[in-house]
Amino acid sequence: MLSTGTEKKIDLTPGDDGTPTHVAIIMDGNGRWAKQRRLPRVAGHKKGADAVRECVRACGELGISYLTLYAFSSENWKRSEEEVDDLMGLLRHYLRHEIEALNRNNVRLRCIGGRERLSSDIVELMTHAEERTARNTGLTLILALNYGAQAEIVEAARRLAAKAAAGEVKPEEIDETMFAAHLQTADFPDPDIIIRTSGEKRLSNFLLWQAAYAELIFIDDYWPDFTKETLLKALAEFGLRERRYGARLG
Numbered sequence: 001m002l003s004t005g006t007e008k009k010i011d012l013t014p015g016d017d018g019t020p021t022h023v024a025i026i027m028d029g030n031g032r033w034a035k036q037r038r039l040p041r042v043a044g045h046k047k048g049a050d051a052v053r054e055c056v057r058a059c060g061e062l063g064i065s066y067l068t069l070y071a072f073s074s075e076n077w078k079r080s081e082e083e084v085d086d087l088m089g090l091l092r093h094y095l096r097h098e099i100e101a102l103n104r105n106n107v108r109l110r111c112i113g114g115r116e117r118l119s120s121d122i123v124e125l126m127t128h129a130e131e132r133t134a135r136n137t138g139l140t141l142i143l144a145l146n147y148g149a150q151a152e153i154v155e156a157a158r159r160l161a162a163k164a165a166a167g168e169v170k171p172e173e174i175d176e177t178m179f180a181a182h183l184q185t186a187d188f189p190d191p192d193i194i195i196r197t198s199g200e201k202r203l204s205n206f207l208l209w210q211a212a213y214a215e216l217i218f219i220d221d222y223w224p225d226f227t228k229e230t231l232l233k234a235l236a237e238f239g240l241r242e243r244r245y246g247a248r249l250g
Helices: 028-036 041-062 074-079 081-097 099-104 120-132 149-165 176-180 226-240
Strands: 023-028 066-073 108-112 140-145 192-198 213-217
Touching: 028 041, 041 066, 041 081, 041 226, 066 074, 066 081, 074 081, 074 140, 081 099, 081 120, 099 120, 108 120, 120 140, 176 192, 192 226
Parallel strands: 023 066, 023 192, 066 140, 108 140, 192 213
Antiparallel strands: none
């Protein structure tokens, strides 16, 4: 048992009811963290990368099977060229210098999102990282890069429409299960919990289909201040919630 500082203790043993299988996080607040300290925004992103490292380690220790991090949204291209360059530089650094550590810790890396706008060297690093860690059986770390949920849903609809037009599937056969199988996340279970930092209370085009029955937890801390203790508090709140999946209980 792990104490979370709340009245209720939750057993975070893998497979126990108190343990979410899949945690997804909207990492928000790097820029505001830096602004509070009168630092350039890139300093917030660098500190945020340290929080990623700690979060991945904590999820592995707690027996969580899947962790999805919203690393770069399709809307982030609207930021200044300087900030986008800084973010891409940090991504390159992570993919070059963290993969061996992930591999040693039995972490499998997967990436979702469109790769067409990413530079060729970053795509090569992503592919190498996925292949290098493909056989690992511990935590699956999913990085959402150039990702937008609406675009993902539209693409799935187009693929099914093409199959229907080709006579490969009948329109009346299309249901939620078939549709989900055409999403980029088809290999992963839907998230049990979505955490957003920085006090903002919206999903910002993140896993909209997959979030149908996820528990949403919003915390005031900026992402660079995210620690294992922050995660444990979020998991404690998750453990106190009664999940109905649309059904009426009691």
